Amino acid sequence: MMRELTVDLGDRSYPIYIGAGILNDIGALFQKHGIGKGSPLLVVTDEQVAAHYLDQVTGRLGEAGYTAASHVVPAGEKSKSLAMLEQIVATALEAGLDRKSTIIALGGGVVGDLAGFAAASYMRGVRFVQIPTTILAHDSSVGGKVAVNHPLAKNIIGAFHQPEMVLYDTATLLTLPDREVRAGLSEMIKHGLIWDAEFTDWCEANAERLVGLDPEALQYGLYKGCSVKAAVVSQDERENDLRAILNLGHTIGHALEAVGGYNELLHGEAIAIGMVGAAKLSVRLGNPEHIYTVTKRIFQKFGLPVSIPAHLDTDEIMRAMMHDKKFNEGKIVYIVPTEIGQVEINKNVSAEWVRDIVDQLKRED
Amino acid sequence: MMRELTVDLGDRSYPIYIGAGILNDIGALFQKHGIGKGSPLLVVTDEQVAAHYLDQVTGRLGEAGYTAASHVVPAGEKSKSLAMLEQIVATALEAGLDRKSTIIALGGGVVGDLAGFAAASYMRGVRFVQIPTTILAHDSSVGGKVAVNHPLAKNIIGAFHQPEMVLYDTATLLTLPDREVRAGLSEMIKHGLIWDAEFTDWCEANAERLVGLDPEALQYGLYKGCSVKAAVVSQDERENDLRAILNLGHTIGHALEAVGGYNELLHGEAIAIGMVGAAKLSVRLGNPEHIYTVTKRIFQKFGLPVSIPAHLDTDEIMRAMMHDKKFNEGKIVYIVPTEIGQVEINKNVSAEWVRDIVDQLKRED
Structure with missing residues (x-):
């Protein structure tokens, strides 16, 4: 079973899909939303999430005919930096991402904010898909606020950059520690x-x-x-x-x-x-x-x-x-x-x- | 004499003012366009331009009741970096810039691109005024393309961020070297x-x-x-x-x-x-x-x-x-x-x- 709702923002409107196991349908959902196969994709995630879900995501995308590179950052707030943005852009360039490419955030709020700002600024803006893997990220993955931190202030360098879609696989939440579950709720x-x-x-x-x-x-x-x-x-x-x-x-x-x-x-x-x-x-x-x-x-x-x-x-x-x-x-x-x-x-x-x-x-x- | 034209972009439309000596009118032009005095401004410029025009700009703004901080970067393409962006944001935070503040680019294309991207991303976007001081910048200061360079590619991290206005004082062009004049033309x-x-x-x-x-x-x-x-x-x-x-x-x-x-x-x-x-x-x-x-x-x-x-x-x-x-x-x-x-x-x-x-x-x- 999959639930769907729409964030209504005129020509920037987008769907949120919520369901258990829907990561397996990522290829079909990307095709449905006109994400082309001619330009490479980039999955940004952190070490913890990568261990559980990165192979699944890139594997399913590959089966559907997409080329997906990946960039894995350390878990935690420290990754929300301009230095990390520079590294992601290097990976994007090496993987040949162009203006028609899509950057995918696979993870919690830190990954969503960081990958989202990379998508907002790479080549002055490419498409962006949110795949939240925490309960807390049901909040941060919707609404298009993306940013990195500055040594003097949190979230101070960023953009409003709405995703093409939010793909929320509730099966990814089952591995969360109890304290994080409660805090996310x-x-x-x-x-x-x-x-x-x-x-x-x-x-x-x-x-x-x-x-x-x-x-x-x-x-x-x-x-x-x-x-x-x-x-x-x-x-x-x-x-x-x-x-x-x-x-x-x-x-x-x-x-x-x-x-x-x-x-x-x-x-x-x-x-x-x-x-x-x-x-x-x-x-x-x-x-x-x-x-x-x-x-x-x-x-x-x-x-x-x-x-x-x-x-x-x-x-x-x-x-x-x-x-x-x-x-x-x-x-x-x-x-x-x-x-x-x-x-x-x-x-x-x-x-x-x-x-x-x-x-x-x-x-x- | 001052010429005026409009870049027609719906609710992001803005005027370009062109005239000799119009930098002296900057206070009145800011007021005319609703730039408030309650939030500090930040002038970004380079060492060469600062020597000629920074005091004039901050001085006139001060006389008109504005508070204007400044950030001076080295002249040249190397300043178009994420590291420089981080420094500008530090200055902006120390000067107390808020969401209603305006960042002013005083200089050629490098300063315009750098300050423009700072304005596009500081607090997810604040207002931005272009004051081009080269002939070449009559091109880059119009149209809202702003960016910094990555070690692997030029202009690869940026945004479309239209200015509030372009203030083009042709008197600032008289100090340009002959070769730059020809190249700008x-x-x-x-x-x-x-x-x-x-x-x-x-x-x-x-x-x-x-x-x-x-x-x-x-x-x-x-x-x-x-x-x-x-x-x-x-x-x-x-x-x-x-x-x-x-x-x-x-x-x-x-x-x-x-x-x-x-x-x-x-x-x-x-x-x-x-x-x-x-x-x-x-x-x-x-x-x-x-x-x-x-x-x-x-x-x-x-x-x-x-x-x-x-x-x-x-x-x-x-x-x-x-x-x-x-x-x-x-x-x-x-x-x-x-x-x-x-x-x-x-x-x-x-x-x-x-x-x-x-x-x-x-x-x-």
Whole structure:
């Protein structure tokens, strides 16, 4: 069974295919979408994913008559660099990629961002296919935001470059470690919290099946999560306004990741704490108490953290936040839930309030 | 006096301003085009241009209430690198550039391409203003093609990123060395040869005034040259078909630049020889003889080379060409004049014919 949905962006619209084992159909899907066989392809992946799936992908493409070169980078955030981009371009040149070629990102968010920026900039832009292999990447693989890091800032050199398609084989998720599964589901829950109360209820009711990687639950959850992302991106491709709501939980979340040195908390864990913080802020702003209790209860059901590790320093967290986000006269733009399944972009949240929330989150149980 | 024309690209349309001394009006022009004062600007330039014009630009912007940081790179092609991009981004971050900031390219083609790619990729794209300070850059500053080089290939990492405006102060051209002036005019003549017979006649009749940097002739010539470029780009922004005609003379030209080690022939000189070669090829294909005689006569009037230096090896030239362009079964896509002011995209030119032309160009007098 394969689910399909469309990211509606006019002449840049593209499909997302979700199903178990669909990597085996990659040749047929490429042909269906007019990816020609006259120009070589390049698969970019990391060492861990390559060990499991690279042969399958290049093998199936070869059987379908495609020529596919590959470039394997070390796993981890450090690969999102200009130096790695330069190496990928060298491989692309040696493999003879031309303007009609397609670059394929096979992996999680790091590979997607890196290969995506390579596709955006090689010969001023070639086609690009996302094959996410993590749950977290159901978020990052949709929407066309691609980038590499700079020594001074994350994701600061990049582009908006929409893929030709997203090919999401849920069979690749079965090899993920449990902690990564839970952290990945955090973004799925976020998509419910910002957009769809019914889906939020469904997530809570199906926490156990999702964490246990039940195929049917996983496919439905990813389908719904991608649908929310697609709907938001369709209305605001270049993040002028609405797209900001996807950052629910990210203000505190990013700061916690940074202060934890990017190895204490996974992204999904950090934003889970951040979403509990946003819910607390919501109640402080006069919204109903259940926004906080329900939000916290859901993340607890998924075994995700809902409090800030006590040894992380509040001053440091606030400094990291000020470095990451723009404060104007002590105010910050904050994504605040106004109901389960609804958020607002609040431009009037003071740094003091956020600091209070951070302090409370350190005492949360 | 200031001339103005528009590059018509729907919601990415932008004006080109051409006039002597208009750099002094930069503050007013920025305000007119809605460039806000709340976010810092960054001027990217090279050491040579900085010595002449950087203080003027930042000074005038400061008087108008803008905050402008600057980043100065060494002059020359080597600055078009990812390493330099990383340095520019560091300066941008330190200066606090945000998504509403504008990056300004003050210089020739190298600075325009480098700063343009920085603007295309910083925070996934910020605004960009071109201030060309060479005659050659009347070509490269219009049309939005920006890029850096890779050790294995020129211009291979880049984007299509249209500027907000092009501000062309012809007073900055008066300090150019004579050889660069002549070479720069080569692209202006090209714009006549591909599009406008009348303008070609005008160029020939005004060769002496142009080479002598007569202000009125220069402004008119640049205005007409930019107009042709703008018309072509408007019809084919992303070089799917028509835009290829801008490559008249470039097949042989690029090969000559490469074989000469990028220091024997200037770009404008190499493409002058290439355009004479294209005219010879045209006659061989059955077009009237005068296409060749007129083309050659014009370049001679501008003191530009019309023959290949005898010591450059034909085999090496052909190898460089095969590396640069795509030959399919011994055929190459070639821009061929069919009349003065008209060209065709000929997909049926054989490598053998091109080799003959190269041999003839080595014996040309």
